[in-house]
């Protein structure tokens with residue numbers, strides 16, 4: 001793999017893909033290209049351990065693994081999020097953020113979390129690495145009620161202990177995004 005090969009989401013979610021990225025990390029003399037993007041992902045996605053709002057609990061992962069979704073929120077997570085963030089909420093080491101125990105997920109004010117799920121998130125591409133490593137937005141696909149149930153599930157599963165999210169809160173954030181630029185998923 002040369003430095004000009006784009007790194008895609010399918011690379012970063014598979015072990016084989018991560019193996020392709022690792023050699024780039026060892027060569028310190030490359031210019032600020034995709035290598036820098038990979039460094040940014042790794043550097044930013046470190047979770048704070050020991051949050052009082054989190055006590056790891058394996059029950060959610062065990063239930064999802066057996067196909068026992070138990071709630072609409074769990075179903076929405078399984079269908080839209082688990083491919084990247086996994087049924088155990090553990091993400092992918094160093095590249096895809098954890099959901100379990102994540103401070104953004106556990107924040108008292110859920111607005112940032114709602115905004116992320118509706119609008120997605122992407123690191124800026126560069127001319128040599130045009131494919132950003134990012135998260136697609138779900139505003140086009142999920143209703144306010146579905147996002148509320150999803151985030152209520154996410155904030156109370158795997159040992160997360162944060163307040164529920166209402167459809168009204170999601171609607172307010174959605175309205176505030178309507179005039180803002182949208183992030184589109186490429187896949």
Ligand code: HEC
Pocket residue numbers: 009045077080081082083084085095096097098099102104105113116117121122123133134135136138154
């Ligand atoms: C295609 C893979 C993919 C899918 C599907 C996906 N995400 Fe993400 N998610 C990412 C990536 C990559 C990031 C880091 C993006 C960034 O920070 O720019 C991220 C970031 C996050 C974060 C931020 C964590 C932090 O530390 O700030 C949360 C929370 C999150 N995702 C939740 C979800 C939820 C809930 C869903 C389902 C509705 C979902 N994601 C679907 C790839 C994905």
